[in-house]
Amino acid sequence: MGRIRQGATRDACLDRGSCLCYAFAPVNQILLGIAQAAPGGGGAGGLVQGLLPMVLIIGVMYLIVLRPQMRKQKETQKMLTELKKGDDIVTTGGIVGRISGIKDDEITLQVQEGVRLRVLRSAVAGRHKVGDGSKQDTKAS
Secondary structure (H helix, E strand, C coil), X not given: CCCCCCCHHHHHHCCCCCHHHHHCHHHHHHHHHHHHHCCCCCCHXXXXXXXXXXXXXXXXXXXXXXXXXXXHHHHHHHHHHCCCCCCEEEECCCCEEEEEEECCCXXXXXXXXXXXXXXXXXXXXXXXXXXXXXXXXXXXX
């Protein structure tokens, strides 16, 4: 083995005759493009250019995803604390009923006359808007 010229390690890694080059051709193309587009020197400008997109992505994710989700969670907690006896509610399972009793974390629903269910307060999906009562229950024939 003789002397290795200065760029030999770079050439060996990117040797087109290498089996790795053919196995990872798309990856090699992407990495070569990044390496060629990279600025020659580091410095503070490169650090700012690298962090700025990441900060923008995190800011957009906060505004689009996290903030509305936190607002909705706050509204749901407020609704759960304001529940009182006589309210019509819908559970997460789709059961509609009227609150006939409230304990700390349990609610007793009156689904029909004489039919009561105990559900957790966290299972309440929201208030049920009662219609004007003009629709009558009919049996399918």
